């Protein structure tokens with residue numbers, strides 16, 4: 001099965017933080033497969049540019065600039081999806097910020113900003129979407145954007161990794177309250193993904209990471225989007241509360257001493 005086999009006709013989705021990077025690619029693939037999508041980003045210029053790139057596709061993208069950590073805005077976003085397309089079937093809480101800092105220097109301001117988007121924003125978007133999906137009575141798909149930093153612990157990303165680990169627990173924890181309504185909540189844990197942001201932070205990002213990823217390739221937004229489309233499709237109904245790692249095998253292998261000796265039979 002390829003993602004081109006997946007059809008999202010008559011499906012409405014919300015994707016946050018989708019003006020660029022992973023979120024934009026998820027929207028692009030969804031709209032190409034026929035979905036109607038509310039495309040959110042905090043940057044209005046990015047929303048406008050992103051929507052204009054999607055005009056030739058079958059599904060429709062409606063741009064909605066706003067802060068995905070603002071609880072009133074989250075309600076507005078969900079209401080807009082229903083008002084515009086009469087239903088909400090898929091909700092992807094993708095928006096998240098990555099803040100690198102030494103633990104001993106981490107300020108309360110930075111901590112609160114991180115928690116309010118990565119954690120509270122994802123939590124309350126999930127809640128608002130689930131309420132609509134329950135009222136509709138047709139089930140639904142919710143996807144959270146975690147990270148491998150929620151499983152393994154790289155330096156200087158402790159609070160970020162905490163938020164991403166919490167999202168994995170959110171997916172698992174909601175099974176007992178939402179599965180009965182046909183709603184699944186899963187997460188994706190991307191590894192090192194070459195996006196506009198990561199390539200701006202380090203122009204050698206893709207080459208650097210390709211060197212330590214067992215597949216020999218940096219992960220691309222397309223890789224994450226293909227996994228996302230499967231997890232929000234009708235084919236994934238029996239997958240619930242799971243976190244799918246998409247990292248080219250990076251975090252599945254252990255580091256061994258380079259001069260390790262072993263007896264060969």
Ligand SMILES: NC(=O)c1ccc[n+]([C@@H]2O[C@H](COP(=O)([O-])OP(=O)(O)OC[C@H]3O[C@@H](n4cnc5c(N)ncnc54)[C@H](O)[C@@H]3O)[C@@H](O)[C@H]2O)c1
Pocket residue numbers: 016017018019020021022023040041042043046066067068069094095096097098117145146147148189190191192193194195196197198
């Ligand atoms: N890129 C990676 O290597 C990587 C790895 C693991 C996890 N992730 C996660 O995947 C998601 C997307 O990552 P990315 O690298 O594509 O993101 P990114 O940093 O490129 O941001 C994507 C978009 O989110 C928007 N945004 C920022 N704050 C927002 C807010 N408050 N409300 C709405 N939109 C906002 C930005 O304007 C941007 O267009 C994030 O949750 C990130 O933590 C990324």
